Amino acid sequence: MPIKTANPFRDPLEHMRPEVNRYLTLLKEGLESGDLPLLYGPAMERLPGQWRQHFMTALGEIPQTLVLEIGSHFGEVILKMAADHPDTALIGMDITFKRVVKVAQKAQALGLRNLVSVLCNAKALDQVFADGELDGIFIFFPDPWVQKKRQLKNRLIQTEFVQVLQRKLKPGGFFWFKTDCEPYYAAVCEAFDGQLWESGQERQGIPSEIYTSRFERLFREQDLPTYEFCWISRGPIRTDL
Template identity: 55%
Template sequence: MPIRIEDPFHDPTQNLNTDVNPFLSKMREGMENGSLPVLYGPRLKPLQGAWRSEFANTMAKPPEDLVLEVGSHKGEVLKKMAANHPDTGFVGVDITFKRVVTLAEKAQTLGLHNLRSLLCNGRALEQVFEESELSGALIFFPDPWAKKKRQQKNRLINHEFLLGLKKILKPGAFLWFKTDHKPYFDQVLPIAADLFAIEPAPQGIPSEIYTSRFERHFTEQGLPTYEICWRNSK
């Protein structure tokens, strides 16, 4: 069940019956009793500009770097990054209860104290993170909304979204994008060119190999995928 409300501080669970979706009660209980590293609704409000303090509660010290995944799905990529970089704080954002809970459960099982799973619309990120708060962001295989031409307006990545993302990325932060949809890739390139600098030889996390199940599926089918890494040049 995806959330469509863009207000990140609205509690989307308050009028829902927990019998309808088993992940709803898991998410609610996990946040309230602290058994899962999951956050949503009003609990997000005080965290803007305070994410390092939030991670300091479970890490040995506040992380110097914060990395965001927009559309974390079930967390396959993010859990690997968090395990490889235990001194970095990782935040996964998605819009379905199942995906948010699944990522949080994986983090809990693996003891990844540097990972948080958020129920949040990607268009609301400026309200959740402070200006220049993030060291990097990744967007892997977002929905291209390609079945019908009129659906293209639903694509997440547009000028408004990238402009907001640029504000919460610090100077020099990376933005890593992957997709299997060439028209979507071609649409994003000129928009991003006005806001970011292409990174010809990625360093740090974007230089490492992280493949999602989507990417492996396309590779197994002999289908091409497209990726690019930018740096925030402001």
């Protein structure tokens, strides 16, 4: 079940009955007890600009690198990334209660102190992170919205969202994208075409060959093509021109 509220700091559970979805209780209890590394609603309101400090208690020091995955699904990629890079703070963002809880449960079971699972719609990215706060953002195989032409407006990665990404990433930060939909890939490449971005492969030491999602392996097994790129932010948008 996905969240309905567009306000990332509003409690999405306040008007919902626990019997509607058993993960509601797990989500609430996990946050209140601190037993699960997850966040949602009002608990995130103080964090824009303070995400690194949030990880300090668990890691013993402020992490130098902060990376966000949008659409963590059940965490296959971000869990492996967190295990491979224990000094990197990772945030997995998703819109469904079950996925957020599952990722948090797996992180806890694996003893991954550098990962937090967040219930949030990525369209609220501008509110949840301060400008220049992130070192990297990656999105693997988002919904391409190709069933009907009118659905194209539902795609997350469009020109306006690319401008948000530019603000949230520090200069030199990366945006890493994968899809099986060639038209979506072409549209995203067009949206990133400009002087504020450059193509590159430097991902804060995170190599691409290690991280393939279940979707990517499925496509490869069927000999279906997939598409990816990594763009590097060249700096903040000038607002004084």
